[in-house]
Amino acid sequence: MTDTLTPVLTDNWDADRSWTLDSYQAHGGYDALRIALGMDQDDVITAVKDSGLRGRGGAGFPTGMKWGFIPQDNPKPKYLVVNADESEPGTCKDIPLMMASPHTLVEGVIISAYAIRANHAFIYVRGEVLHVIRRLQRAVQEAYLAGHLGRNIHGSGYDLELVVHAGAGAYICGEETALLDSLEGRRGQPRLRPPFPAVAGLYAAPTVINNVESIASVPAIINNGAEWFAGLGTEKSKGFVIYSLSGHVTRPGQYEAPLGITLRELIDLAGGIREGHELKFWTPGGSSTPLLTDEHLDVPLDYEAVGAAGSMLGTRALQIFDDTTCVVRAVLRWTEFYKHESCGKCTPCREGTWWLVQTLARLERGEGTEADLELLLDQCDNILGRAFCALGDGATSPITSSIQYFRDEYIAHFEHGGCPFDHAASTLFAPAGAHA
Amino acid sequence: MTLRETQDGGDMVSTDGGAAAGAHLPEETLRELREITERYPQPRSALLPMLHLVQSVEGRVTARGIEACADILGISAAEVSGVATFYTMYKRRPVGDYHVGVCTNTLCAVMGGDAIFDRLKDHLDVGNDETTDDGRITLEHVECNAACDYAPVMTVNWEFMDNMTPESAVELVDDLRSGKEVRSTRGPRICTWREAERVLAGFPDDRADEGPAAGPASLAGLEVARERGWKAPEPSRRAVTGGREQGTESAAAEADTSRAESETRLEQSPTDVEGGKDEQ
């Protein structure tokens, strides 16, 4: 029987100076690199395929398969780009990983780049996390000095240059093709696909883009074997992941467990919902994944079961809201975020998110009518599936799901002539025993 | 970042020359801007870090900064300006010594971010994206900063200030204004905004080793696992074919080897690799 929590990626975070090369190597760091460099590149790809690792950046695409799409007969250089833009509201796992153990990512980058035969790799990290960027810069510098990066790595004949690239504030740059445009020094706007990045990515050359946690999982797979990894998790969702609990739980934070743990178990490990309150709604994987409620406490948190429950596993960003929280206020704020972050490239999203905010704000002020709810759903209908990228689709998730589960609460706003909740009662510093 | 905002952004080139018009950036800055381009297979990839460097020297994105980037990359100033206006971290107006961010995305807002932001606007007598008269503090509400488990979250020059309250927020800005040394709750001593922008441009300072590895929330799950003796399962067989003998068990046994030993292992590694290849 596997233990409930299985620290692998988080295992060294409590080690003394865990971000340094010395500490990382003292815990077996860079062993996997030496193993990988002794393997044929295709065998590394096969190991990742066999492990069942699926992308941890939201969509869950099989990582090994993505690597296999890189056309090795293409004469152009190949590139590996790590998506460290972590900006999906609620998502907060990659940043602590890179802060506490940047070498886990760097080692993963070297092995992954070796597998796809890239001689240049980039870590595109959001700009608003200065200390994380310092730790990455230092880790890369240390890795060069130790011969893990650069020319002829450990005598293998393999060369790799790794650049840490800081973004400049734009949620859309987490979308992989917008990220590539941004990394080329342009405005970050999504590209038409196909061609997919595996064929024409950075500088129109074959490119693999993976999330931080995906790449950071690779050293453990190489060290312990694909079977070991595949032995964790559920049938189609293999391995371990970091679940991020935030909001109204007693001990918010990062909990690393095999895929398939339930929210009930996680909340229990986190000391329960905030004292004196009950769970009201939550996001399974960030604000772009439809809200769930206390009905869904026992849904296994893997790709399939969360999908069957009408949402998406996304980034396992479990934002927990208790009974003091106004769902209309929460949804309005997320919608304002999407409006602000819409890149402006396509009309359904650029104009649609603007209209969504207008309608929702009216409802929140208690000035709407029941017809406005239909209007909102209609506006969502005009965005979902018509937007150029998944940002527009994601903007509709909180709205449609909140109307599905909390229609009465919208109605209460116009019956009450405004928000019936006391916002102070939701805060971390609310006086004990405060109630909505 | 909507189309409308972006179009205003065209002004960056035409109106903001002012006193600086005609003057060039310092020679040293131009050299560093060129140096950034050398990190990339194609020079234009350097534009984002170049604009960070411009901000570190100029305190904002200026017309002469835009022109210098355009000149070095061989693109038009309008193209550079189009990029600069797209990203929220690039500022048209001068930023204070300390950029203070308050996360008001949903989770932080609910947990108290809205109350904190209101209190700070009042206390500092500024609106969103405005700077105090003494030029010390620029206040801005920011989007989710990937620290939700520490909500409500603030940032100072993009360092984390975790689990804030309206009171601790006021104390923080007062300390910053009075020049007291301030530390991130999960990071180093706070530097100035311009110094921070230089690091973002890819010129590291020496503060990577300051601060803890992780804050308490980052370790919450690990602590539960340690208390209950929970671990990831051991691999049932020796790692991957073709690897060297050593699996995770022996690596774990080495957990407290000294630096000297790890360096020795490094020196040995080419042979290890060769050995690995032979085995196959």
Ligand SMILES: Cc1cc2nc3c(=O)[nH]c(=O)nc-3n(C[C@H](O)[C@H](O)[C@H](O)COP(=O)(O)O)c2cc1C
């Ligand atoms: C609006 C938007 C924002 C995204 N932000 C991120 C992000 O911050 N980090 C990330 O890894 N993936 C993000 N993604 C998903 C990426 O497009 C892509 O699927 C992912 O980086 C692929 O890596 P993976 O296969 O390892 O998950 C975002 C997607 C969209 C549509």
Ligand code: SF4
């Ligand atoms: S959906 Fe929104 S973010 Fe995506 S391309 Fe269209 S406007 Fe840009």
Ligand code: FES
């Ligand atoms: S919502 Fe504030 S850091 Fe995520």
